Amino acid sequence: MPELPEVETVARGLRQTIPGRRILAVRLGKTDFIDDPAALELHLPGRRIESVERFGKFMLLRLSSSALNDSTQENGEGAAALLVHLGMTGHLAPQAAAEPHQKHTHVWLELDDGRELRYTDPRRFGRIAYLAGAALRDELLRFGAEPLEIGAEEFAGRIRSRSARIKALLLDQSVLRGVGNIYADESLWRAKIHPARQGSSLSVKEAETLRRMLQEILRHAIAMRGSSITNFLDAAGEPGEYQRRHRAYGREGEPCYRCRTPIRRIIVAGRSTHFCPNCQAKTRPKKARSARRIQKKKAKRGRG
DNA sequence: CGTTGAACCTGTTTGC
DNA sequence: TGCAAACAGGTTCAAC
Numbered sequence: 001m002p003e004l005p006e007v008e009t010v011a012r013g014l015r016q017t018i019p020g021r022r023i024l025a026v027r028l029g030k031t032d033f034i035d036d037p038a039a040l041e042l043h044l045p046g047r048r049i050e051s052v053e054r055f056g057k058f059m060l061l062r063l064s065s066s067a068l069n070d071s072t073q074e075n076g077e078g079a080a081a082l083l084v085h086l087g088m089t090g091h092l093a094p095q096a097a098a099e100p101h102q103k104h105t106h107v108w109l110e111l112d113d114g115r116e117l118r119y120t121d122p123r124r125f126g127r128i129a130y131l132a133g134a135a136l137r138d139e140l141l142r143f144g145a146e147p148l149e150i151g152a153e154e155f156a157g158r159i160r161s162r163s164a165r166i167k168a169l170l171l172d173q174s175v176l177r178g179v180g181n182i183y184a185d186e187s188l189w190r191a192k193i194h195p196a197r198q199g200s201s202l203s204v205k206e207a208e209t210l211r212r213m214l215q216e217i218l219r220h221a222i223a224m225r226g227s228s229i230t231n232f233l234d235a236a237g238e239p240g241e242y243q244r245r246h247r248a249y250g251r252e253g254e255p256c257y258r259c260r261t262p263i264r265r266i267i268v269a270g271r272s273t274h275f276c277p278n279c280q281a282k283t284r285p286k287k288a289r290s291a292r293r294i295q296k297k298k299a300k301r302g303r304g
Numbered sequence: 305c306g307t308t309g310a311a312c313c314t315g316t317t318t319g320c
Numbered sequence: 321t322g323c324a325a326a327c328a329g330g331t332t333c334a335a336c
Contacts, residue, residue: 003329032312057330088330089314104314161330164306173331180329227329249329262305270308272327311333318326 002057004147004178005221010092010144010242011054015154017094018061022112029106033087033121043080043130044109056143056177059084059092081246083139083279087125093118122259143177150176150220156207159199164204167195168269179214182249185274187214189248194280195273196266208275220245248274 002010023044031037048064061082084092093100094115101108107119119128131139145154149151158175159166170176170184179187188195188212193206202210221227226240243250247257252265252276261278 006329085330088328121313122315123328123330124310125314129332162306168307171330182329270310271330308336311335312326312331314328316326316328319324320322 002088003108003180003183003226004054004057004218005183005224005242006240007059007086007178008054008222009055009226010086011052011059014052014092014094018049018117019051020048020110021115022046022064023109023117024112025110027108027110030124031106033106033124033126033128033133035127038230039130040082040107041127044130045080047080048230054178055083055140056146056173057085058178059086060072078133079136080119080130081136083098083127083129083131084119085127087123087127088124090119090121090126092120097177143173144175145177147176147178148215150211152211155211156204159207159210160202162199164199165227165268166193166199166210167271167273169199171269171271178218181222181273182246183214184250185216186217186247188280189275190217192279192281195268196282197276198267224280248276251272 003022010107023046026041027039027042028034029038034040040109044063050062050064053060053062061084063080063082065080084090086092094111097114097116100118102119104117104122104124105120106124109117111117119126131137145158152157159169161168162175164172167184167188170179170187171181185195187210189205191210193202193210221240221242224241224245227243227246228240248263251263255261256263256276256279259276259278261276263274264277266273267277
């Protein structure tokens with residue numbers, strides 16, 4: 001379920017009721033997706049969750065500086081946080097402790113208000129890590145720019161300096177943090193850029209169009225609480241609505257909304273990639289444009 | 305530095 | 321209906 005808009009939706013839901021709560025105890029099931037399970041059991045009990053932030057596709061639960069009875073143990077560690085990545089099938093939501101848990105629930109954080117913050121993830125492609133101080137800072141430094149905040153110059157620089165395919169670059173979390181398969185395809189469709197083109201082949205203008213389309217789509221998707229392809233639900237149990245706005249993703253064989261050409265599905269960067277073979281030409285569409293320009297020039301000359 | 309393919313794991317959909 | 325294959329919103333790593 002989780003690209004930037006879906007993670008943002010979950011984070012906003014958690015923000016309603018989680019900040020200020022203290023973690024009393026930790027219970028773990030399967031732990032192969034947790035960086036250091038023992039660190040959770042050691043460091044979380046007693047900590048208060050100060051805030052819930054989104055960082056790319058991660059949720060960052062900022063933790064109070066130290067446990068209640070444990071003021072000296074972590075001197076110098078600095079800011080601490082629990083990083084939660086939902087992978088493909090992860091869910092993080094609070095539930096009354098008395099509520100029976102779902103299958104594939106692997107983490108229970110007992111809170112001080114009778115609820116448990118539970119992490120459920122059938123495929124366990126997600127990731128959970130307790131990090132503090134330099135380790136936290138270094139981990140966050142691995143990631144690229146925030147797609148909603150990046151400016152024109154930096155975006156063009158990060159894209160046009162690379163020979164990798166544009167789709168691969170959009171998915172590369174060290175370039176941009178938070179873009180996944182759906183929103184990569186959607187933004188390339190909107191920008192009329194072929195997903196297999198090299199980043200270095202994009203003009204400044206094309207890069208800027210892509211940045212604007214990407215940001216517009218992400219903002220719109222957040223407003224609609226994300227895309228619910230299978231079973232994504234926000235914190236209130238509501239599905240997102242943005243899947244109804246998809247123009248390329250999941251539309252193989254269906255007509256392009258612009259030109260009615262059937263949407264094609266290919267594999268790029270190892271991922272299903274949906275695009276319009278007519279609107280999103282493989283090479284820069286300069287032939288048609290320059291031909292038109294020449295005609296206009298001729299017409300102008302003729303008139304002048 | 306970049307690409308490809310496989311791997312991780314389980315559930316659901318599709319096709320014969 | 322049944323079973324197997326294909327596919328899934330993500331990331332990482334080895335091999336080239």
